[in-house]
Amino acid sequence: MPRLVLPTTALHREFLDCLDDWGPGDHEDGFGISSEMDLVSPEGFAAWVGDRLRRTHPHGTPCPPWPHGSPRWIVEDGQVLGGIVLRHLFDDRVGQIGYGVRPSARRRGLASWALGEMLVEARLALGVDRVLVPCLADNVASARTIEHVGGVLEQVRDEAHGPVRRYWVPVPA
Numbered sequence: 001m002p003r004l005v006l007p008t009t010a011l012h013r014e015f016l017d018c019l020d021d022w023g024p025g026d027h028e029d030g031f032g033i034s035s036e037m038d039l040v041s042p043e044g045f046a047a048w049v050g051d052r053l054r055r056t057h058p059h060g061t062p063c064p065p066w067p068h069g070s071p072r073w074i075v076e077d078g079q080v081l082g083g084i085v086l087r088h089l090f091d092d093r094v095g096q097i098g099y100g101v102r103p104s105a106r107r108r109g110l111a112s113w114a115l116g117e118m119l120v121e122a123r124l125a126l127g128v129d130r131v132l133v134p135c136l137a138d139n140v141a142s143a144r145t146i147e148h149v150g151g152v153l154e155q156v157r158d159e160a161h162g163p164v165r166r167y168w169v170p171v172p173a
Contacts, residue, residue, distance in 0.1 A: 002081065002114075004073070007072075009046050011075065011078075018082070069087040069089075084100075084117075097115065101114075115133070119170075120171075123173070129173075134165060135164065135165050135167070151167035151168065152168050152169075
């Protein structure tokens with residue numbers, strides 16, 4: 001059974017396995033990383049995880065106004081399968097929730113499940129009734145995931161990295 005967990009140095013090797021599954025370059029939005037970050041060395045990884053956790057209350061409740069909000073990893077049987085983040089500051093360009101599932105774990109419903117969990121957190125942490133969740137226009141799987149949880153397409157917008165679908169997703173009461 002999958003679960004959402006706070007980032008932890010205890011899963012360093014498993015996190016690197018997840019990144020290897022994606023391959024080189026920048027990775028999925030749920031992790032909030034880029035290629036220039038040192039995630040391989042234990043020190044670099046610990047600094048990155050520590051930075052993410054310092055911006056979260058000890059009991060796991062998000063600590064606004066950090067724009068990266070509530071980071072969680074999707075973990076099952078000791079493997080890091082992906083990441084998801086609820087952003088606490090509204091950003092019209094990147095939306096309020098970003099996520100990604102490693103290639104070998106896709107097509108199992110993990111993204112829909114994790115997105116559903118974060119919608120509940122959005123209600124509790126932000127008190128909102130809907131969130132903006134964008135995805136690249138050519139990412140059909142992500143578009144289906146967002147639509148599966150009730151996302152309504154607002155528009156397709158041209159961005160610097162290509163066209164982006166913008167969905168408003170209702171948050172459960």
